[in-house]
Amino acid sequence: MISQRTKLSIWLLGINLFISTFTFGGGYVVVPMIRKYFVTENKRFSEDELVDMAAIAQSSPGAIAINLSTLAGFRVAGRLGAVISCIAAVIPSLVLLVLISKFYVSFAANPLISAVLKGMQAGVAALIVDFVVDMCSMMIKERSFLLTFIIPTAFLANFLFEINVVIILAGCCFICIARVWLNKRWQK
Secondary structure (H helix, E strand, O other), X not given: OOOHHHHHHHHHHHHHHHHHHHOOOOHHHHHHHHHHHHHHXXXXXXXXXXXXXXXXXXXXXOOHXXXXXXXXXXXHHHHHHHHHHHHHHHHHHHHHHHHHXXXXXXXXXXXXXXXXXXXXXXXXHHHHHHHHHHHHHHHHHOOOHHHHHHXXXXXXXXXXXXXXXXXXXXXXXXXXXXHHHHHHHHHO
């Protein structure tokens, strides 16, 4: 005979796999699905608890859908429920990415798909350039020599000296944190 805890674990696995597999459009699409299956149909927790969990999931780092699934699993079955729900929320995306990566060479060899991918590269490049221009204009408006100097320095560090981007980002974060700390100290 299957225990109640095992039944609950199987239900959590199945429902989170279902929700993660059939919700497209980002994390906010998961909220109505969790409401339907956890609150309305199975009365696992209240609407107010769902709103609280959605707020926590949104303000926590990571994907909202995974955070909310994990919180719902924790609310229903404790730590085991959180682990099961988190894994079930990740599996469909992971499988899809593995399949795409397996057949990427076949896709890339197809002239139509290759053209689409090239177009996407151009679009992404345009978005990155737009973002960099916006960032640079904001830094120049602040009239900070340090922030303005960081932009070309970071580019040269990566492009010419091939320094890892993570190291560059960590260095920039450290410089900015030190700048804020020193500014606060000088204002006292």
